[in-house]
Amino acid sequence: MYKLIIFDWDGTLMDSEARIVSCLAAAISDLRLATRPPAQLRDVIGLGMREAIARLYPDMADAMAGEFVDRYRYHFITADTTPSELFTGAAQTVKTLADSGYYLAVATGKGRRGLDSILTQTGLAQYFHVTRCADETRSKPHPQMLEEILDALGMYPADAVMVGDTEYDMEMAHNAQVDAIAVTYGVHDHGRLHRHQPVASIDAISQLPGVVAGLRRGDRRADS
Secondary structure, three states: OOOEEEEEOOOEEEEEEHHHHHHHHHHHOOOOOOOOOOOHHOOEEEEOOHHHHHHHOOOOOOOHHHHHHHHHHHHHHHHHOOEEEEEEOOOHHHHHHOOOOOOEEEEEOOOOHHHHHHHHOOOOOOHOOEEEEEOOOOOOOOOOOHHHHHHHHHHOHHHHEEEEEEEEHHHHHHOOEEEEEOOOHHHHHHHHHHHOOOEEEEOOOOHHHHHOOOOOOOOOOOOO
């Protein structure tokens, strides 16, 4: 049985895809950069900002990348009004898992300021024992984020499972020797997620407590 459940945030607990894409496009417009199609902007969700920028503009200078980060954060935290809500059942799922005795954590491509703000807004901060953001450690798919969470809680990779909607989450879990559960309603499609052999997949976050309870380390469900 797992002791620790580690969540991605955007696309897993929160339906923030449209807002992220909108804010990326606004930052691009502010800096008068060559436009990128929405599908390309969507594809970098889950990475840290610097890594996302490098994918979108491989030759961008560091100084310009810093300006991009500033403009994106301005739009996401202050100016953009695109709705960004928890997925149906997400809050109750987190509460149910906490009440069941699991340790809970977040490993996200968001920055610390953005995550702390949204945890306060949603009232979910109290349920997470540890959180890690891409601006304070290595970005996904590097395993450092998960390794730091495990170290903070004194746990081993076999104690944990990562829940995420992108192949970056799946690959990070693999690199950290942590099992993963793929959510199919987020950014990346079934094929990309299952390339990294998650132990299970779910079509709604409300399915997670039942799935986790029925899994043991190294299990593979038939639908995976």
